[in-house]
Amino acid sequence: MNKKIISFQNKIFFSLLILFCSDFYFCQEYLKEQFSLAQNLYNREKYFDAVTELKRLQFFDREGIYDFESNKLIAECYKAGGKYSEAIRFFSYAEIYAENFDDLFDIKIEIVRANILRRTASNAIKLLNEMEKEDRWSDKINEINYWRGWAYIFEDKWDIAAFEFAKISPYHELKTLCEETHQKKYSLTFAQVASAILPGTGQFYTGNYLSGLLSLAWCGLWGYTAIDAFVEDRIFDGLAVTNLLFFRFYRGNLQNAARFVREENIRIANESLHYLQHNYKGPRP
């Protein structure tokens, strides 16, 4: 009798154990399959579907086994789809679930990269500066400088970017590129001051010779006419020509000089960015 009771109790215990283990095992398997499905969709660039499957995984993953991976992959989907704010939001969730320093560092860098692409490079620089101050990232200082350099590139501060890359190596490829870009760029202040002293000079400086000549000619003509009127005591005519004609062309000349500098600088920066996008082999945001 006693033996039978033990046997019955054993069966109950054994059954519960099997049920518990099978539930746990099958649950793990299904979640793993679900994550693989999402990864597969991500690899096939079906980002919307990948996010749906990852959200499904998060909903059914009651234990939070895939919290880090799913949030990270959702963020990568959004990043690939150009939704950088959403990407940063999900990278931040993943940051909460990072289990070790390497994962945490990688996620922080991902947030920096998404910020660079979102053109909020100042946020990226702030984050990198905070990371630099922390001792735990002291062995990753080169990586921090590298991404800070990229952030400054997107801030259009090529000289500071070159300085950041130089901290990694004085011969760093990006240091050279940034220095060259900075040297090629035109000075806005010089162009405006030059055009203020002699109309058209700023345009000559940026290579727009015809516009420079026209500015010089118009300002010369109306300047001469105005002075001539004042010399002959035709004060009203002098004031009218000065205000309505000379100042109009003089101001236009200054604005033109500034516009050409901006246009040329954008072209130079775009050339460098184009090179970085298509020819640079290292990691990019």
Place this chain on the structure above:
Amino acid sequence: MKKYFFFLLLFTSVNAQKLNNLHSPENIKLFADHLFSEKDFLRAALEYEKLPEDDSINFKIALSYQAIEKYDAALDRFAKINYESNLYHISQHQYFKTLLLSEQHDVLQRKIIISENTDYQKYLYISYLFTSDKLPGKDEFLKSFPSNEKVELSFFYEKKKNPPYKSSLTAGLLSALIPGSGKIYTGRIGDGITSFITVSLLSFLSYNNFTNDHDFRGWLFAGLGFFFYAGNIYGSAVSAEIYNSQVDYQFQKKLKEYLEQKNYFISE
């Protein structure tokens, strides 16, 4: 013992299937409800669409599409809800709300006019506030709405009935009499003063040059003065039109905000 193991294995596998198949209809429904509550409406709609159609599913799909402004899809789904369903009445309210949101006022008016249900009359009257259709009497208009909303609705009714428009003709005539006054009448005080100064200055310069026998300059300033004077009259008339468009825009904006706040008088 063999029987025991057989049943244990069977029960285990069935249990595992039931618990873990994330793409089973039950789990799709759970997940779709979760997405819906998270306001991820597009994904929610796509998940609900995987389920066999019933009134509840159609209703949730319709609400999801309505939330993401896919009004035609929402209308299709609301229209599919069965007359005998518990959701029929609320879905009809949502249907008319969707027509209002999608600004299909003519369809809404046609449907309500042929409907015998007086419960939907309020949507007809709301649509009148958005269109140029003639409003009914004030008492008749307010009768369809809850009593605690009558003060605000009365305000909208009055604004629609007597909008604070400015007359283009008056603006033009005022500017013809005193340059710039038409623009001041339409609320553009800075523009009005500038116009007044410009026309006055050019007129004075013209007069001054004629009196000093500078005929060419006199005619030059007279021409310029006339150009600004005529432009000011035309500008004042246009300014009144712009003012009226702004009145309409502000009215519709406030009305939409109010209706949104009141959920178009649909009880949750």
